[in-house]
Amino acid sequence: MSFLTVDHIHHSYFNSKNATQVLEDVSFQIEEGEFISILGPSGCGKTTVLSILAGLMPPTEGSVMIDGQSPALQLSSIGYMLQQDYLFPWKTIEENILLGLKLMKRLTPETKIQALALLKDIGLAGVEQQFPRQLSGGMRQRAALVRTLAFNPKILLLDEPFSALDFQTKLKLEDLVFETLRNVKKTAVLVTHDIGEAISMSDRILLFAAKPGRLHKIFKVPDELRFIKPFQVRSMPSYSVLFNEIWKELESLEGL
Numbered sequence: 001m002s003f004l005t006v007d008h009i010h011h012s013y014f015n016s017k018n019a020t021q022v023l024e025d026v027s028f029q030i031e032e033g034e035f036i037s038i039l040g041p042s043g044c045g046k047t048t049v050l051s052i053l054a055g056l057m058p059p060t061e062g063s064v065m066i067d068g069q070s071p072a073l074q075l076s077s078i079g080y081m082l083q084q085d086y087l088f089p090w091k092t093i094e095e096n097i098l099l100g101l102k103l104m105k106r107l108t109p110e111t112k113i114q115a116l117a118l119l120k121d122i123g124l125a126g127v128e129q130q131f132p133r134q135l136s137g138g139m140r141q142r143a144a145l146v147r148t149l150a151f152n153p154k155i156l157l158l159d160e161p162f163s164a165l166d167f168q169t170k171l172k173l174e175d176l177v178f179e180t181l182r183n184v185k186k187t188a189v190l191v192t193h194d195i196g197e198a199i200s201m202s203d204r205i206l207l208f209a210a211k212p213g214r215l216h217k218i219f220k221v222p223d224e225l226r227f228i229k230p231f232q233v234r235s236m237p238s239y240s241v242l243f244n245e246i247w248k249e250l251e252s253l254e255g256l
């Protein structure tokens with residue numbers, strides 16, 4: 001059995017008058033330690049899939065199992081990171097990154113040392129006593145990542161975490177996040193609009209189509225791209241080949 005199984009899920013949003021079907025018969029599996037990206041046109045249901053994986057809402061039909069359990073029963077084992085960092089402005093970076101541990105009653109001298117070591121590994125040593133407003137956008141996103149990883153989630157769900165950053169910061173952060181997740185051997189699912197980001201960070205890419213949202217095609221990233229830093233991946237010949245393949249597929253879906 002796979003680490004994560006999405007089994008024939010359908011999803012509709014309901015209001016008082018009607019139902020809108022957003023996902024139709026989506027199934028896929030993810031193995032432990034895999035990095036998966038979800039790409040697709042706007043409105044194809046990427047964020048909806050991630051919210052269902054996070055256990056924030058059940059699918060209308062079908063089921064999701066993570067490590068043998070429904071996500072709703074293990075919310076504290078699932079890390080969720082969004083475009084906005086959601087750090088509390090009135091708390092220091094140290095207080096922010098320890099908050100999750102505190103709320104889950106898992107703050108011990110040992111987990112505190114681990115969280116502060118992670119902050120150092122991600123290049124943020126020295127900012128512990130600063131407030132979020134004193135940090136750049138890229139630094140805040142790094143702090144948000146540390147806060148998410150600090151409680152050692154089984155899986156990390158990333159919803160366009162780099163899209164609000166300038167291009168250079170984004171490239172640097174892709175490298176850092178890639179290295180950090182590889183070191184801690186974390187399973188991750190990334191939602192992105194950026195084909196380059198998906199190829200350079202992932203083991204596999206799930207391409208979704210819209211109206212209704214469905215899984216259109218799965219691309220396997222060639223092995224020679226999987227174990228080098230995302231920035232380096234972008235200059236490899238097989239990167240361009242896969243980029244063009246995905247681009248053409250997206251064009252056909254969006255009718256551009």
Ligand SMILES: Nc1ncnc2c1ncn2[C@@H]1O[C@H](COP(=O)(O)OP(=O)(O)OP(=O)(O)O)[C@@H](O)[C@H]1O
Pocket residue numbers: 013014020022040041042043044045046047048049
């Ligand atoms: N809470 C909601 N109630 C009703 N409709 C919703 C709700 N959330 C999303 N939708 C609709 O569901 C569809 C899929 O939305 P979703 O945000 O999952 O797509 P997405 O692929 O992540 O989009 P984008 O790339 O633009 O962020 C869209 O048509 C959206 O308008």
